[in-house]
Amino acid sequence: MEQLDQQKLVSASPAMRGAAFSVHILTALGAGIALLALLEAVREHWAAMFGWLGAALAVDAIDGPIARRFDVARLQPNWSGDVLDLVVDFVTYVFVPAYAIAASGLLLPLAAPVEGAGIAVSGALYFADRRMKSADNHFRGFPGLWNVAAFYLFLLHPPPAISSFGVMALIALTFAPFHVVHPVRVKRLRWLTLSLVALWAALAVITVANDFNVGMPVIAALCAIAAYMVASDAAIRLLRSL
Template sequence: MSFGGEAAVIGSRRLFAIHLFTATGAALALLSVLAAWQGDWRATFVWLGIALIVDGIDGPIARRFKVRERLPKWDGAALDFVIDYATYVFIPALVIALGLHLSTLLGAVLGVIVAVTGALYFADTRMKQPDNSFRGFPAVWNMAAFVMFALMPSPAVITIVVIALAALTFLPVNFVHPVRVVRWRPLTLAMLAGWLVASSWFLLTEPPLSAGIKTLLIVTSLYLLCVSGVQQMLPRRPKAGF
């Protein structure tokens, strides 16, 4: 084998390591399910949180090294979709069904709603908007389930939230991508940071949540949920502040 051929093989192996890094999300999903099986819901969310971090950084790395063009036999997008469905939809559906103190029947019905609507959303070719926001609720049930678990509202409120978000999956309402949407990005990133602080505080401390942390979690969650819908209704200004 020539030197150039050897370099190409080594390069391919390094590029494949990026796919392997993405695939660790499947291992994290399994660990999350095992924690759920034991009823350790906090550990379930810890593994889902680590999976969220992996999902947040593997894409930029893959684009930086042009993995799609240089390893065309391996479809990173398909791999990402498989893992995202498990960590964003299926395991959160399990949490909603079993971890929110709902009746067996209600938990099963709401879990099925999440699993089915989430699957349909992943097949929607219209999900990405020109400004990099999402069309319809982007099936981030991991975050929704976490907020409901942390706040533990009444079954009636949980039912309303799940049905509303499931319906929004199919409506032409935009939802923010916290990093890729440029409009108001500094504020959005600050809200995302606040959400991460509140959620980490909840996972690292014993209940109940303090009023301040609960307020921070609610405010940042509502902002991330509504900001793109608000932007959708506002006219664009060529020289907006941010």
């Protein structure tokens, strides 16, 4: 099998290999976008930061299917798309949001640097956990989506004590044995999940475009979708056990 793959690689044209490598460049572009988001965060331009993080999320959503379409793993065997994806995801999903949460004034002053570091450490451990996904493709524990957690903190703007407690709870839940829906890979109710994700994305764009000044219907819809993503698996398991 390995010899056959080598023969196929030799027979691949430079254009095919170049196209495959361009997918790695697309994935790595997420790291550059993360830097732009961080620069906006340092300036306290929070809506602009979330705009760049949204762009990074869009890149993360499309690079996987494109990589499979161009057979990147076979045509560029010296470059690990999986490792590259994890590196970029850590920066965009964990590190930049950790800075935003710690520096935004949303947390108690004494808690902010400690919890910011806790987000970075727990996120790094989660991304290295081989049990990150269950057999049915659910995320195991809070899936390190600190960009989303930060979005809701800015949206709801709870008192610093409540925000600090919530962040601490999410850090602990990173290692808890519960399941969160993967919006693409979980087959059960996929049509509903993808529809809600599309609605969430549209509402999130509206929210960021309006600098988080949106009405209660938008806030309620965003919170309801988040509740579905977090609790639907547990609810279905409970109903089946009755």
